[in-house]
Amino acid sequence: MENEAAGRRERKKTATRAAIRDAAIRLALRDGVERVTLEQITAEADIALRTFFNYFSSKEEAVVAGAAGDFRAFVAEFRVRPRSESVLRALHEAALVVLDRASGDGQDHITALVVIRGERSLVPQLLAALAAQESALAEAIAERVDAAEDDGYPRLCAAIALAGLRVTLDQWLETAREGVVPSLRDLRGGLERTLTELSGGLDRPSAPE
């Protein structure tokens, strides 16, 4: 998707990158991220140990790379949503598009998420990947609503939208058990509810003691 008709060099690079990522996820799924060594990963991907660091700066980054790519795709998709859609609507639609595309690619995206979710050591990396897109999304939102320089809305909206997506996705994954991929329909429903909550206002009165 980022590489169409490039030279052999570029094609080889993206192939290697994918090989490393897949190897990392496969091994992590089998043995647990902590127990997998870089040596194993590089052997599986058939590259030298040193080469690994030409692509990723850590094991964790490699495992999370797929998800990070999806986040980036989400932001890109948001950018091209028609102006007729409100911000939250556009975010919603963008999420659906990425979701469809990812599920079309097979279950790899999902299994990667399952691995990530099960491993505490990946949480920081995943959150960092998400945060990395936050500023990009904020910028896109600022353009879309034509916000003033000092308007806090874009950044706030970006952060909250991504947080909402994360929670929704997380709750959905929670329903997954033993490699059984839960219904995509459920995830759509979750997104729907989350977005509704956001647009309706988040506050609630406290219940009496």
Next chain:
Amino acid sequence: MENEAAGRRERKKTATRAAIRDAAIRLALRDGVERVTLEQITAEADIALRTFFNYFSSKEEAVVAGAAGDFRAFVAEFRVRPRSESVLRALHEAALVVLDRASGDGQDHITALVVIRGERSLVPQLLAALAAQESALAEAIAERVDAAEDDGYPRLCAAIALAGLRVTLDQWLETAREGVVPSLRDLRGGLERTLTELSGGLDRPSAPE
């Protein structure tokens, strides 16, 4: 705050912990987190290298420890807010209380945040610390609004509230320059605006092309 009249053992432990944390922050502020070695930190805190790992599992965790404590305090404070306050109101008040207490302790909390903000390698750790409080906050919210088991509101609200706080704090820190602590009044104002935005509903129409 977590240790009142405990035995000498406990007191020494908390003192050591604080010494490590302070040493880590001080050195990180001077040389940059990446360039500081554990050896330096342990020398500064006057402990053995091995002992460090009895308290923290990494340099980064030590630096972020202070902020992590404030997050925990925030959640604790929220728990004890009166039921007469709505969820967002209670969150707001809790934030103000923690803010007051932290600023009363001097500028240490702020300088720590400044260090953290300037160092990309600390972002994952900080986000992880924040995420760690998310479930605790979600639970507190669930109690407060007496939510049903399958109600997504508590987790969503917790995630979004923390995201909102993070962004607000971040924007405020951005105005800080060269060790000059920006006005706390400004931070209060930022919180006010953020919470208003959240309760009012986050959506916005897109501007025409």
Next chain:
DNA sequence: TCATTCGATGCACGTCGTGCATCTATGCAC
């Protein structure tokens, strides 16, 4: 074809993080 460039690799080194054994100060019972 030839020179250039860029990525892959090997090597060396410093740092990190942990398991294990040991030593010491603390807490406790008497």
Next chain:
DNA sequence: GTGCATAGATGCACGACGTGCATCGAATGA
């Protein structure tokens, strides 16, 4: 106060991580 049990501090060894540097070979373009 004495002595025991325990928890925390320390030392040691080791495997893994991450990076700078030099080299080699394949891909590119003139």
